[in-house]
Amino acid sequence: MASPACAAGGDARSSDALSIITDLTTDVGQRLGGTEREAAARDWAVARLKELGFANVRSEPFPITGWVRGEEKAAITAPVPQKLAVTALGYSGATPPQGVNGELVYFPTLDALKLAPDGSLRGKIAFVDHAMKAAQDGGGYGPFGEARRQGPTIAAAKGASALLIRSIGTDHTRSPHTGVTRIPPQGEPLPSGAVSSPDADLIARLAAKDKPLTASVTLTPRFTGQVMSGNVIAELPGRDPKLAPILVACHLDSWDLGQGAIDDASGCGIITAAALEASKSGQLARTIRVLWAGTEEMGGFGGQAYAKAHGAEPHAVVMESDTGADRVFRFLFRMAPQDKPLAERIGAELAKMGIYTGDGAPEGGEDVGYIAEKQKLAVIDLNQDMIRYFDWHHTPDDTLDKIDPAQLQQNVDAWAAVLKILGSYTGTINPAG
Template sequence: MTSLARALALSALVSATAVTAAPGDSTAWDIVSGLTTEIGPRLAGSEAEARARDWAKARLTALGFSNVAIEPFTIKGYVRGEDRARLLAPYQQPLAITALGYSGTTPAKGIEGELVYFASFDALKAAPAGSLTGKIAYIDHAMKANQDGSGYGPYGNARRQGPAIAAQKGAIGVVIRSIGTDNHRNPHTGATNWPDGVKPIPAGAISNPDADNVARIAAKGQPMRLSLTLTGTITDKLPSGNVIGDLPGSNPSLPPILVACHLDSWDLGTGAIDDGAGCAIVTAAALRARASGPLVRTIRVLWAGTEELGGFGGEAYAKAHATQPHALAMESDFGADRVWNVKMKLAPANKALGDRIAASLASMGIVRATGETDGGTDVGPIIRDQKLAVIDLGQDGTRYFDLHHTPDDTLDKIDPVQLEQNVEAWARVLTILGNEAGPISGE
């Protein structure tokens, strides 16, 4: 086929695979608005997360999904207590702080200690063994915004690994600059990790304006002292669970397409962008794809539990459905701003399928990108175990980490126009995938 003929063919396919929303289609907005308004914060293992599962089952059933089910599992969770911090010397300053998930617990009266300033995570790693004995470590590191959110990986190590490293060097507590890009006095929470044999110590994050203040004080070279109170507890055997629902295809022998989001959220905001929006996008898009005409393949929606505390929902789904073949997995968990690129992991035999998807998205200004696909925390385990095909629809993350894991994660931060653009992009992809009767493979 000549280049001109190929271009004309792809142009025709774009028109054929465009999906037109019904006038006034508000499915996505109704889902995220309902979830954040009627349930609100949904900390993993909490009573609110349990109410959210019941809400999700009722909503998916009402929307016409089949085989809707709650699949329970238990977790080691974190129950928040009182979070307070105050700089005592050389100046007295209250600090806006939040405990990290899985933080160790202080006595009710708190702890006090010398605050040892580290300009970066690498500086903490370089500190001599035993140098923090009886002290509180402080890790600074100013994350910068970018479109693809790639800074979250390296900067986030201060939260994920920093507290354990500080504990191993003798610290009695640790405070970090929030992993975020805003300048609001809102601290960003998130989970930290404790390797086997490391006893959890109190660990919290302060807001970026407070972190700037600590940095200015540290630059004066005077000793700092901190009072820290974090009374939350690590609690075992808390209830969690996944919610699944199917839009059956006409050929049940074909492995389904799995689309996922996570139902739990942190407890500071209402979980609108993280990840109520994702649940709204994948669900509304699946329905729109089916409305475009009969689909050959089943589309399964997974609203996963306990993503924020370690991806337990994704692992539970992979275990529960290990014997059921899947074709391809996708996830939405990066807010609700516009989709701007697409990455695919498809077998060479599926090149034409990938080209059709890329052509349809190109008419929306969504470019095909190279590089590794991520899949997402909630689909990662099933992708790993079954070596599935993957499609990532990359959203604009420029402002995502202004809001991520903060009290500002609320419904008003979602732009309905950009939310709709996400649904349309996802619906185009799912319409093409749902009508693919041939094998779909990742390798």
């Protein structure tokens, strides 16, 4: 049987990335932040990074609020009984063991929920819909995702006994998408779940009938108190210790429903293989520091812990890979005006691979965003094609078979080209402001 590495043409660069993704998803599997599986992933990561020849490999623990999934069940009870495919949102509160029942009140958007009078949802279950569409830059996730992030706190303020949302995704399967919601500043977290897209369509059709619509929801996740997570850090030391390092990041944790292949084993595979590739023909002038962050999914805690622990150390520029394994289509940068020629050199190299320089601001990401903000660092984004990404993101279908080896290799090539230019550059890379 052909191994995935053979499918990629046996290329050393791609096989480093693919073997990281394959082994992490196979030998560790799901690795929810703060759980024993995430700790196992850290042990695995430390061993693998040492084996690959990285120096200063270490695990840096930090505490988080733990949470684990329980029973999850939901159904329409009237006008016709129908089961719903549901999953709890991360940091959702719990219903009683027997669940809650009540009128299901349909809101086409989060804005419509915001307009509901206070107390008007007492004893009722709120449902928030949205109309996110697939896009190459994944641009809908920020705004439409607010139904998940803010919805529970708003529905709780209106008196709801539970909240259901349409999964924040773009597929048409019955795999619901989890994802974190905010722990409310006061009061108990509301039991909150996402239903699959076809189930949300059903709810929308039933709600349009003007007949009594009721549902039952049972979600019994648990908060597990303060538990330990951690970052894994490793370096390819540069020749000149006076040059500030390049920080490249992914996140090691995943949601608990699938294998965390596209989110974000692929990011760890890409940045790590690219760092090795960039320094393959000789030690670079500048150190590349690799950060495999812990507990990104539950709220960017690894990135926050990194900024706290390393906020006084110099950094030259930050980059993050956390949007799957499909091809890079665009290069975005935020660099000081005097460093524009360096950015243009990178852009010229990437153009050879069909990657264009965009004129928007890079987002950086949760794992590098806190240190970038603290130190006003230069940020580079290699934006990946996200047309397929939100079909599988945070679902049971985030599995190894979704990785396309050819597109994965294109990522490694693009990242390696950028790291080679930055790593060989002996001038100062200035804060971007």
